[in-house]
Amino acid sequence: MSRLLLDISVSLDGYVAGPDLSMADPLGRGGEQLHEWIINTAAWRAPHGHEGGEHNADDDVVIEHLGRIGATIMGRRMFSGGAGPWADDGNANGWWGDEPPFHHPVYVLTHHEREPLALGDTTFTFVTEGGIEAAVAQARAAAGARDAVIAGGADVAQQGLRAGLVDELQLHVAPVFLGGGRRLLEDVPPGRLERLRTVESPAGVVHTRYAVAR
Amino acid sequence: MSRLLLDISVSLDGYVAGPDLSMADPLGRGGEQLHEWIINTAAWRAPHGHEGGEHNADDDVVIEHLGRIGATIMGRRMFSGGAGPWADDGNANGWWGDEPPFHHPVYVLTHHEREPLALGDTTFTFVTEGGIEAAVAQARAAAGARDAVIAGGADVAQQGLRAGLVDELQLHVAPVFLGGGRRLLEDVPPGRLERLRTVESPAGVVHTRYAVAR
Numbered sequence: 001m002s003r004l005l006l007d008i009s010v011s012l013d014g015y016v017a018g019p020d021l022s023m024a025d026p027l028g029r030g031g032e033q034l035h036e037w038i039i040n041t042a043a044w045r046a047p048h049g050h051e052g053g054e055h056n057a058d059d060d061v062v063i064e065h066l067g068r069i070g071a072t073i074m075g076r077r078m079f080s081g082g083a084g085p086w087a088d089d090g091n092a093n094g095w096w097g098d099e100p101p102f103h104h105p106v107y108v109l110t111h112h113e114r115e116p117l118a119l120g121d122t123t124f125t126f127v128t129e130g131g132i133e134a135a136v137a138q139a140r141a142a143a144g145a146r147d148a149v150i151a152g153g154a155d156v157a158q159q160g161l162r163a164g165l166v167d168e169l170q171l172h173v174a175p176v177f178l179g180g181g182r183r184l185l186e187d188v189p190p191g192r193l194e195r196l197r198t199v200e201s202p203a204g205v206v207h208t209r210y211a212v213a214r
Numbered sequence: 215m216s217r218l219l220l221d222i223s224v225s226l227d228g229y230v231a232g233p234d235l236s237m238a239d240p241l242g243r244g245g246e247q248l249h250e251w252i253i254n255t256a257a258w259r260a261p262h263g264h265e266g267g268e269h270n271a272d273d274d275v276v277i278e279h280l281g282r283i284g285a286t287i288m289g290r291r292m293f294s295g296g297a298g299p300w301a302d303d304g305n306a307n308g309w310w311g312d313e314p315p316f317h318h319p320v321y322v323l324t325h326h327e328r329e330p331l332a333l334g335d336t337t338f339t340f341v342t343e344g345g346i347e348a349a350v351a352q353a354r355a356a357a358g359a360r361d362a363v364i365a366g367g368a369d370v371a372q373q374g375l376r377a378g379l380v381d382e383l384q385l386h387v388a389p390v391f392l393g394g395g396r397r398l399l400e401d402v403p404p405g406r407l408e409r410l411r412t413v414e415s416p417a418g419v420v421h422t423r424y425a426v427a428r
Binding site: 014033173175178179186190191192200 | 232243389390393394401405406407408412424
């Protein structure tokens with residue numbers, strides 16, 4: 001059976017986005033620094049239509065991850081930045097472009113019903129009933145022999161952890177203090193994890209993978 | 215000139231002590247798990263009068279640290295768990311025993327004046343004037359050719375970071391969720407750090423040392 005990962009970039013002070021989040025600044029002040037490491041890898045650049053990029057330890061982490069994942073779960077804010085009815089969402093097709101980088105089914109948790117949206121070879125399915133459990137069940141089924149991943153944001157990540165659904169956690173800790181913003185790990189259930197692997201990145205990021213006791 | 219380190223064990227969810235801190239449970243619920251890695255090293259056990267202990271990567275981290283540090287700064291709560299006038303502190307000699315493990319000068323930040331306290335070959339000096347800047351200046355002077363360290367707790371650590379006094383940060387991240395408690399990195403100044411070194415511990419702890427831009 002397919003496993004559920006939580007895989008996310010986070011600042012050293014524990015934030016997945018900086019202060020003063022807005023539609024114009026969806027990662028918050030300084031938040032783009034969390035993603036520099038991945039944006040500079042060849043494995044990330046190619047499917048996004050960009051040339052070049054580094055072949056390094058960061059790239060290996062991305063290649064491994066892309067090969068493993070068959071379905072992605074995300075929150076509404078990660079999809080479009082919006083909230084409320086879709087008719088009022090000025091970014092209702094999301095900010096992932098006409099050729100989103102997923103290339104597998106994506107499940108978006110939202111309170112607002114909507115037909116699935118196909119963009120390129122990625123289909124976004126909007127899960128409005130059954131919460132995180134339903135989204136994870138659908139993603140696991142869709143992932144087949146591969147694994148499913150919660151990609152963000154913090155709310156959905158916390159829902160997955162609190163529901164005891166997460167098998168593995170991979171944190172990409174960027175060498176940055178954001179000083180505030182949206183915290184990833186807040187009110188999660190106490191417990192031990194097992195460290196599986198740490199990769200030291202040339203960008204100063206520490207990638208660590210943990211098994212989460214369920 | 216001697217450098218200022220901040221060196222502290224922290225849970226994966228960012229706490230230096232668990233929920234429900236009290237004099238009876240000074241590390242809070244589950245907090246003792248943050249320190250298991252160090253308590254099991256030979257380098258830590260010997261000066262505390264315990265036999266045995268592991269010679270491993272964790273031990274190397276402790277040996278390196280002990281050889282480097284010439285003075286320690288801590289908060290009142292880390293010293294004794296108390297607050298308020300010393301006459302009312304039921305633990306006024308602290309909980310570090312008759313032979314404290316420091317073997318160098320220790321500076322305790324407190325609002326309550328007191329003569330220095332010598333226990334074994336460790337002298338505790340109580341800094342009541344000039345705040346973190348004064349404590350750091352005294353510790354640096356006392357450390358001589360060695361470095362000074364802020365050992366905790368979270369309040370003093372944050373004071374050091376906010377005042378821009380910290381040169382290096384070493385985090386010992388334990389593979390544990392505490393689910394709440396005293397958070398280490400809260401409202402710290404935004405900025406980049408430089409990762410200097412990561413050590414993977416057999417106990418599942420990730421020790422990472424960073425240079426902090428000042």
